[in-house]
Amino acid sequence: MDKHNVFREAEELQEYWNQRILGRANGNLFKVAKGIGEVDWHAHDDQDETFLLLNGELTVRLRDRDVVLEPGDLFTVPAGVEHAPVAPTEAHFLIVGPAVTSNAAGGKPAWSH
């Protein structure tokens, strides 16, 4: 029940595409991450994944279109939908969902492991 500043917490991250849990509520985790470059194509069959872009630019590639996010943009990838986030420059974002997805199954690129 402590407060966390999403901008500062994202700036403190050391590793790309690695989610830091800030809190949990109603079965969901509130996580910050930073990204650069491309994440592998993947889908989460068990959960929707909501992105809120904090800084930079993040494109969520879907099979039928690209969704370009600017700071303040909120976007949910529904469960089961294939996606591949791409950050042309460093991007900071909040992610909301029931579990941490920054692993190989979640498309985390090998170079960031």
Place this chain on the structure above:
Amino acid sequence: MDKHNVFREAEELQEYWNQRILGRANGNLFKVAKGIGEVDWHAHDDQDETFLLLNGELTVRLRDRDVVLEPGDLFTVPAGVEHAPVAPTEAHFLIVGPAVTSNAAGGKPAWSH
């Protein structure tokens, strides 16, 4: 599955303390609201309520302390905990939870009805 800009959506709100639903994921709604002045003391027995301050200043009064939020601060009021948000000047915020709580039971002040 459309994107929404939380800053712009909050600026478009006409009524104080009235939540606008932007989307839903994993059983939770993502809502924006603007506030000024005080909300009545209340608690939500059925849900945690997460605030992310977008602009302005919002103090979440609890019975044992005040939690002062600045832009980017994320804070969850657990289910059943009495609270009373106060905005000394106009504040814009994102709220995440399973249902809309901007009603009399949720402390919405009479003047904003």
